[in-house]
Amino acid sequence: MKILITGGAGFIGSHVVRLFVTKYPNYQIFNLDKLTYAGNLANLTDIENSENYTFLKGDITDAAYINGIFSEYKFDAVIHLAAESHVDRSITDPLAFVYTNVIGTVNLLNTARQHWADNMKEHLFYHISTDEVYGSLGEEGLFTEETAYDPRSPYSASKASSDHFVRAYFHTYGLPVKLSNCSNNYGPNHFPEKLIPLAIYNIKNNRPVPVYGKGDNIRDWLYVLDHARAIDTIFHEGKLGETYNIGGINEWKNLDLIKMLCDVMDEKLGREAGESRKLITFVKDRAGHDMRYAIDASKLVNELGWNPSVTFEEGLSKTVDWYLQNTEWLDNVTSGNYQSYYEQQYEQR
Ligand code: NAD
Ligand code: DAU
Numbered sequence: 001m002k003i004l005i006t007g008g009a010g011f012i013g014s015h016v017v018r019l020f021v022t023k024y025p026n027y028q029i030f031n032l033d034k035l036t037y038a039g040n041l042a043n044l045t046d047i048e049n050s051e052n053y054t055f056l057k058g059d060i061t062d063a064a065y066i067n068g069i070f071s072e073y074k075f076d077a078v079i080h081l082a083a084e085s086h087v088d089r090s091i092t093d094p095l096a097f098v099y100t101n102v103i104g105t106v107n108l109l110n111t112a113r114q115h116w117a118d119n120m121k122e123h124l125f126y127h128i129s130t131d132e133v134y135g136s137l138g139e140e141g142l143f144t145e146e147t148a149y150d151p152r153s154p155y156s157a158s159k160a161s162s163d164h165f166v167r168a169y170f171h172t173y174g175l176p177v178k179l180s181n182c183s184n185n186y187g188p189n190h191f192p193e194k195l196i197p198l199a200i201y202n203i204k205n206n207r208p209v210p211v212y213g214k215g216d217n218i219r220d221w222l223y224v225l226d227h228a229r230a231i232d233t234i235f236h237e238g239k240l241g242e243t244y245n246i247g248g249i250n251e252w253k254n255l256d257l258i259k260m261l262c263d264v265m266d267e268k269l270g271r272e273a274g275e276s277r278k279l280i281t282f283v284k285d286r287a288g289h290d291m292r293y294a295i296d297a298s299k300l301v302n303e304l305g306w307n308p309s310v311t312f313e314e315g316l317s318k319t320v321d322w323y324l325q326n327t328e329w330l331d332n333v334t335s336g337n338y339q340s341y342y343e344q345q346y347e348q349r
Contacts, residue, residue: 002028004075006060006108007082009033011190012128014043015228016079021047023232030073032056033082042329043189060104063111070115077124079235080108083159086193087132090155091287101158102165109169116175126178126235127166131220131247132156133181136290143181144296145243152288170241178238180230182246183295187224187315188322192334195219196316199258200323201330203265203276213285215255218292222248223315226308233306244304247295250312255280264320 001024008017008031021029029052033039047053058065060082069075082104084090084097109125116123134143135150151160169175190197202209230246238244252260262276269276300306310318323330 001026001076002030002073004030004032004069004073004078006032006078006080007039009035009039009041009043009055010081010085011038011043011187012185012224012227013081014040014189015187015224016081016231017044017053018047019225019228019232021050021053025052028052028054028073030054030056030069030075032058032060032069034059036084038085038191040189040329040333042332060108061099063107066107066111067114070111074115075112076122077126077235078108078112079126079128079231080105081128083162084155086191087153087155088193088286090153090158094154094158097154097158098161101155102161105162106165109165109175113169113173113175120174121176124176124178124235124240125166125169126180126231126238127163128231129163129179129181130156130159131181131183131245131293131295132290133160133163134293137292137294139292142294142296143245143247145181145245145299152290156290167241176240178234178240179243180234180238180246180300181243181295182227182230183220183222183248183293185224185227186221187319188326189329190224190319192330195254195257196221196261196319197323199261200265200320201334203262203279204269204324206279208281209258209262209276209279210281210283211255211258212283212289215253215258215280215282216291217254217289218251218294219254219257220247220294221250221252221257221312221315222246222308223310223312223318226310229309230300230306233304234300237304244300245295245297246300246306247297248308248312249295249297250308251292251294252312261316261320264316268320268324 007013151157170177186196192201
């Protein structure tokens, strides 16, 4: 089987690519990535010479390029992760999110539909999405697959739009699709603009750890390898046309999470207990900041037998160890363009 994985040089995509390349030596895995600031081939050095792996540098919005690779490689399936993924960036530059997340997705759907027209049923388009499409929860309740869409940031609006297009291609053209909507991931290769890797980077370097608002927003955290395992399960066992919610059953208030991370870092860095907590700095809140996300993953658990395998304590410890051991990776991604974006964000607060 030939599988096109888009966004495979990014955070989650790199774990999905590695899982598929190593677990399925008889599959040919093609990783298509534009290598934006978030894409990094250093995430894949351990598998880059595998016989069943090919990297393709390209942009999912480039119709001629996408058509060309579908003609050349004749993919059986697509797992689509490529996206602009950071909410704060979507507030500064919404159009970049429309181009990649909406137009890029429709471009892939269109090309797949044309190339697979003669034997549509033998193919699969699997779209990776987010729980943010469901909006924001109050103190009670969980997002289920039936929760009405209510995206509230430019990022989640662009992902919701892409989800609707994927379903529209299923209903209108019979394109075989699957979707999954996942909660917040954390783990190795996570770009240090997102809360957990940013906090690790800042604590390590004795810089302020920015907490938006009062730090009482809640997220449901899942170790990235458990997301990759869920994607593997849904790709192979999920029903066509269906959506599966993926979550960690692991809700944390941002401030509590950051305090715990500070304590883990104190221990690993040999600092005095409580030292890193002094770096916690309350900053201006994110515009339109969603209060709470929490996923009901019972459909995936009951129908397909998936369960998270890594506890939050284990996952956080492994994640911190990875960042402390991979200082070159961290130094590389925190230099150049990223550094200037980061400094600019700080100035705005
Ligand atoms: P990421 O930002 O780390 O990686 C995105 C990848 O897509 C990068 O390698 C980037 O170079 C590539 N890319 C961006 N624009 C492209 C384009 N126009 N053409 C080709 N490649 C392009 O993102 P991530 O956190 O790994 O998220 C991957 C997917 O999972 C996204 O669709 C995101 O919406 C979804 N998701 C993420 C989370 C999370 O917590 N990070 C949770 C649920 C769902
Ligand atoms: O829920 C899934 C989503 O999770 C994914 O679809 C997104 O791609 C991913 O980026 C993530 O979105 P969040 O906005 O929840 O993640 P982020 O790490 O940016 O923020 C997590 C929480 O921490 C959120 O409430 C905002 C807050 N925060 C974030 C940063 C970067 C801070 O308090 N300080 C910060 O510096």
